[in-house]
Amino acid sequence: MSSAEEYFISPYYEALEQGELRCTLCPRQCCIKPGGLGRCLVRRNSEGQLQSLVYGHPAALQVDPIEKKPISYWKPGSRTFSLGTFGCNMSCLHCQNEHLSRSGSQRSQEYRYLSPADIVRLAKMKNCASIAFTYNEPTVFQEYALDIAKEAKKFGLGTVLVSNGRINPEPRRELYEYIDAANIDIKAFSEDFYRKICGASLADVLESCRHLRHISNSHLEITNLVIPGYNDDPAMIQALLDWVEQELGKDTPLHFSAYYPAGGFTAPATKPDTLYRIESLAKQRGFSRIKLGNLR
Numbered sequence: 001m002s003s004a005e006e007y008f009i010s011p012y013y014e015a016l017e018q019g020e021l022r023c024t025l026c027p028r029q030c031c032i033k034p035g036g037l038g039r040c041l042v043r044r045n046s047e048g049q050l051q052s053l054v055y056g057h058p059a060a061l062q063v064d065p066i067e068k069k070p071i072s073y074w075k076p077g078s079r080t081f082s083l084g085t086f087g088c089n090m091s092c093l094h095c096q097n098e099h100l101s102r103s104g105s106q107r108s109q110e111y112r113y114l115s116p117a118d119i120v121r122l123a124k125m126k127n128c129a130s131i132a133f134t135y136n137e138p139t140v141f142q143e144y145a146l147d148i149a150k151e152a153k154k155f156g157l158g159t160v161l162v163s164n165g166r167i168n169p170e171p172r173r174e175l176y177e178y179i180d181a182a183n184i185d186i187k188a189f190s191e192d193f194y195r196k197i198c199g200a201s202l203a204d205v206l207e208s209c210r211h212l213r214h215i216s217n218s219h220l221e222i223t224n225l226v227i228p229g230y231n232d233d234p235a236m237i238q239a240l241l242d243w244v245e246q247e248l249g250k251d252t253p254l255h256f257s258a259y260y261p262a263g264g265f266t267a268p269a270t271k272p273d274t275l276y277r278i279e280s281l282a283k284q285r286g287f288s289r290i291k292l293g294n295l296r
């Protein structure tokens with residue numbers, strides 16, 4: 001693809017009867033009618049083919065300190081060229097980023113076309129050590145992220161993924177091979193929370209964490225947004241720490257962040273004491289790389 005006028009045709013779909021198709025990019029496995037959109041709002045059935053409406057059209061571009069992703073233990077002090085598009089494949093009731101995650105098809109083309117080579121050129125020009133796929137969920141712009149990551153490698157740039165971890169095994173394998181560092185959001189150590197609050201599954205997210213750590217050998221950090229009354233139960237935090245210890249190791253950096261009310265979600269803001277309690281618990285258990293975020 002070379003211009004803004006064409007839409008990128010995704011390889012991640014299978015044809016169904018009567019012109020319908022099934023997107024195979026993420027576990028949502030949307031069945032999309034002719035002319036319709038997937039649940040992420042940025043993938044369309046056009047005459048039986050799956051189009052990515054966001055390939056080449058980043059809606060957010062910015063140079064950030066790597067610590068802002070947050071990534072605290074990989075290339076500290078460096079600059080990362082951050083980009084995101086519209087769309088998301090989860091439907092979290094407490095979303096803190098709705099202006100990007102819940103918008104989609106109609107707005108993407110308003111943003112100028114930038115090829116993967118353009119992105120790498122800009123990142124080099126801005127003296128960045130890496131390119132970060134961030135702001136919205138990178139799974140929904142998988143093809144663009146993959147092409148940028150491949151291009152970045154040719155020019156010695158690092159690649160960073162900030163993700164909810166919801167992706168199917170084959171695209172996961174393809175993208176993660178090119179990812180140097182990642183921050184995966186484990187929203188709660190509870191399938192019930194994922195099902196009711198996010199419309200997703202914890203198991204898929206944990207599998208992505210395992211893949212990054214053990215198969216692609218990427219640097220991995222974990223974020224947990226602590227929401228009072230939803231995922232701050234000490235037993236749930238202990239279960240998260242148990243899993244990280246067993247599957248990823250105690251040297252895994254863990255970021256516990258404070259929640260602030262967003263959208264129509266009515267949970268109260270997280271008290272700093274709650275985060276201090278979690279930090280103390282994790283440190284007692286031997287986790288040494290604990291960071292607290294969003295404290296005001």
Ligand code: SF4
Pocket residue numbers: 023024025026027028029030037038039040041043088089139140
């Ligand atoms: S990537 Fe989008 S269209 Fe594809 S299955 Fe997931 S939510 Fe549906």
